[in-house]
Amino acid sequence: MVRDVSLAIREGEFFSLLGPSGCGKTTLLRLLAGFESPTSGEILLAGSGVQDVPARRRDLNIVFQHYALFPHLSVARNVAFGLEMQKVAGDEIQRRVADALALVRLQGLGARMPRELSGGQQQRVALARALITRPAVLLLDEPLGALDLKLRREMQSELKALQRRLGTTFVYVTHDQEEALAMSDRVGVMHDGQLLQVGAPHEIYDRPVNRFVAAFIGESNFLAAEVTGYDDPDLIVRSAGESLRVRGERIAIGRRVTLALRPERLRIMPAGDSVAVNLLDGRLRECVYLGTGWRCEIELVDGSVMRASLPPQDSGVLSVGSRVMLTFAPPDVAILESDS
């Protein structure tokens, strides 16, 4: 189910549809591919409507989640399939299959059967098969979902490099927010059949439009707050008994908002130190060393728990059980309308 989705994907961009399973991202992809038809609304490809164009005539190809390689055909025949359907001459097919296999670094494996290949290799065959007809758009449905973490990382950068080199528009469906942020030019976050936010990875991360996006992409601490005044370019809000400065557009005084704070944007200071703005009193409840830094939980006066990620050198103030102050810079807060 997909509702009220209005989305323009730019030519040549790497666009990711990101959301938890069941959010409608695969449905949206299948709509684009032509396997499903919208009950209402339109789909345009390069400016013209494609509702009445069957999947096989749409100038876009799909890389399926579990590759969907033809098990009865060799790797080369799999890759050649699209060209054979276009009745391309045999010697040209041979040449282009060789090129496509080279493109995905599978030279010399053309005679193998799909089942004789590893997951990563099958993934590459699916990619070559979808790219060989040079479609305007490549749709990828969680293509790396079945691979182990190390291979995923490798394939991520390889896919990204491939997309840059070819200039093909990639529409990439994933539930892995890290993957989406790392690879995409822009990301569309979906939830419950709706497109919540579309933007560059840093926009999505730094300026989530609502609580779902803030929690789904990375991690966020949430603070309930009320707008009490302005001090341009900042808003003055009241939260947990403290007056805080947060950067953002003016919101009517008295409105309830939610502040979203990224753990890595929080700093911890010893209690009593009062040089900074935005100080929240608390008690250090837990601190775990992760190698890349510290991960701490701070219980605020009102009982709510904030998570903070600190760089390794910040260990000086970290004594579990002690009173500390949490602080953050005004621009590091995302202000969310409370009703969302």
Place this chain on the structure above:
Amino acid sequence: MSGHGSKPGTRAVGVLVPPAAWLTLLFLGPLGVIALISLMMPGAPVEWTIDGSAYQRLLDPIYLGVLWRSLSLAVMATVLCLVLGYPLAYYIARRPPRFRRVLFFLVLVPLWTNSLVLIYGWMVMLRPNGAFDQLLQGLGFGGGEPLTILYTPAAVILGLVYWYLPFMVYPLYASIEKLDFRLLEAARDLGAGGLAVLVRVLLPLTLPGIATGCLLVFVEALGAFVVPDLLGGAKSMMLGNLVQQRFLSVPQDWPMGAAAAMLMLALLLVGMLWASRVGGLRRGA
């Protein structure tokens, strides 16, 4: 096996004895007797002297005609079952699981119905001025004359197809149901039209089901004798009828019937070899 001591081996042999005995006693034994009879001289019903003349007499044009008719009717019935059964099996396999069960049950219902009732039903429908005839005449066939369908090869084929369709649908369904339907989407996505999807993806991937279904129907149809006997009349005699007649009707000629039975067995073995080769190619795919 001996390296692991005798115990598991002994147990395995123990388990195998009853079925082996059963097969020997009730299958290989009678088969051997038939094979033996087929080599004897004709008598009334058999002269226990080996001469092999029954096989020579099988080459008589009359019997070759029966053989040819049997083969062609069985092949036609098999092809028709495939053509009708494939879309049906595909349709059922693509329904939601709970509907699949119901539809599949409906396909099997004729198998559980008394066969004579079904055949007499067909006879009533196929006779001149029967329901089938009236339907065809209503559609403008036959030019006003009653159409004779009963007691023609067409009636036999109709009966065989009706009879053995479930044997085709079942293996086809099993094969199609296992198919990853995204493969069909992948083919369409890459530009394949309906025919290309069918020929390039669907049929090759369901070949084991096709081979098994064809084999089952062909085997059954080739040996059929009730359907040709009741629906086909004298002019549509098949091998099964020949076997039955030589054994049971006057003048009895057991060696002849046995030789025909052995010929049928040979044909079925060829069919099975073919099906296992075709079906085996895709194994593990």
